[in-house]
Amino acid sequence: MSASPPEAARERGSYPKGVARRQEILDRALEVFAKRGAQRTSLRAIAQEVGVTHAALTHYFGSLEELLVAVYRESELRADAEGPPPAPDVSPAEQMRISAADNREIPGLVQLYSTLVATALEDGHSAAQEFATQRFARVREDLAQRVRHLQSMGRLREDVEPGLVAALVVAASDGLQTQWLLDPAVDHEAALAMLDRLLSSPRTDS
Amino acid sequence: MSASPPEAARERGSYPKGVARRQEILDRALEVFAKRGAQRTSLRAIAQEVGVTHAALTHYFGSLEELLVAVYRESELRADAEGPPPAPDVSPAEQMRISAADNREIPGLVQLYSTLVATALEDGHSAAQEFATQRFARVREDLAQRVRHLQSMGRLREDVEPGLVAALVVAASDGLQTQWLLDPAVDHEAALAMLDRLLSSPRTDS
Known part of the structure; x- marks a missing residue:
């Protein structure tokens, strides 16, 4: 050296x-x-x-x-x-549901995440802003890839734009977690499961 | 006196x-x-x-x-x-889309909202916690009523629970707004419109 x-x-x-x-x-x-x-x-x-x-x-x-x-x-x-990360055929909303369940074990870090995101929205906090912006972009890109994969398998509706689905699922997951932390009566896992169902391909036999 | x-x-x-x-x-x-x-x-x-x-x-x-x-x-x-509030037949996601558009005019208050919600999640902030908890409950109740009304008109899917739809729409709206503030390339209005479409009744003629 x-x-x-x-x-x-x-x-x-x-x-x-x-x-x-x-x-x-x-x-x-x-x-x-x-x-x-x-x-x-x-x-x-x-x-x-x-x-x-x-x-x-x-x-x-x-x-x-x-x-x-x-x-x-x-x-x-x-x-x-x-x-390892969830298998590529795990749906985006299901993946968020799994990580929400993991998060229940670490409430302090969930608080830290929400604090960092709120700080990122304030002016003059470049470290938090860079972190949150990059993290959202990375998570959305991963989910969008998952959506394209599931669409190619015929398991996710074809008439939705993968990037928009990714942004929607991340938003729903973050927002539902916040509501659940403030009011445990909010069933965020059930709401994510419902979103999953709405995004899944209409069954051909129905 | x-x-x-x-x-x-x-x-x-x-x-x-x-x-x-x-x-x-x-x-x-x-x-x-x-x-x-x-x-x-x-x-x-x-x-x-x-x-x-x-x-x-x-x-x-x-x-x-x-x-x-x-x-x-x-x-x-x-x-x-x-x-006046939006007409009762305006869909929940459309209502959020309208208020998101209004919010573009007042970025300072949007920041204030996210700060209050993040503060509410921290321990020992009873004023922010009470505010956020009550506000979420009130907005969900209003949206759930809207969902029931639209279901009765046959304009919103019948196989979804109004309370879960309300929580999902509020979450999606808050979370998409956050992502959009950090990265204007995130089209939160389009994502809310997509959610609206997913929630609408399957058209009988399709």
Whole structure:
């Protein structure tokens, strides 16, 4: 390794030791958020809960917003590592229903997600905005591909545009989860199942 | 008027003069938010933008959260006063499409809405939670009634549960609006129109 690393690398700890330390803090922060949710607080208060100094958090993550984005990305990486993605013939709404069921285990991260998305809509929050915009685009692209596959199998209506279906399913899933969190009487799984049924090919024998 | 009003009445200004002053501040706050959105800030900063003292804002609204709720409720009251509600045979998704189009005129209030909903999901924010929970319940009930009416007219599929349709349409509308705000390429009006088509009665002549 160079004896004189670039300033940026030194600052954000891309030395092996710095990377390990950043990951260690991120792991602890993820535990804290999974339990407590994203209730608005200061970077200083979070540092205390995580058990590191305020200076360390600022050093490794920059701002509260960047820390929140890093924690959520980490939770996604872990979820991806836990198992293969759903088979390509699982319908988009069914896929959302499965992930909504998984989310029930991690209410703190669901709160964090909604906080990040709301923050992204406010002006001047480029980290949250970039995260949310890219995440929506990626999820929609994956779902649209799934829709095209299911259409080619004759299992999903042919008269709907895959990109619009993808946006609709993501929106329905996010919005139903919000309503369910506020009022458990809202049956978001049943509503997603209904959307699935509306999108499925009309049966030829009916 | 009594010479000795109850403490609570005195505190929140339910004297005609206090009521008028509160309304005056609310009107100005609504103007400010319609322009600036709900970007996180302090009650003190908002007081400055509105042109009142921090003490006055605290006196009339209590906290930042309560002020945000009051501003959003005021914006809804004004929207209601602007014209009659859509005719009962306007479909739920079409109704959401109309209000989404109206919302394009007031991006600041749309931001405020998403901020209030995200705040409601965090612990310890009872004003936002009560507001969001009640608002979702009211909008769902209105839409469910619309669904039953359209079903009785034979214009909406009979094999869907009105309450689930209502929750789905509200969710789709909120979620699509969020995606569109982050990425204008998302055609939320077209996605709502597609949902409308999926929910409409299969035409007997097709």
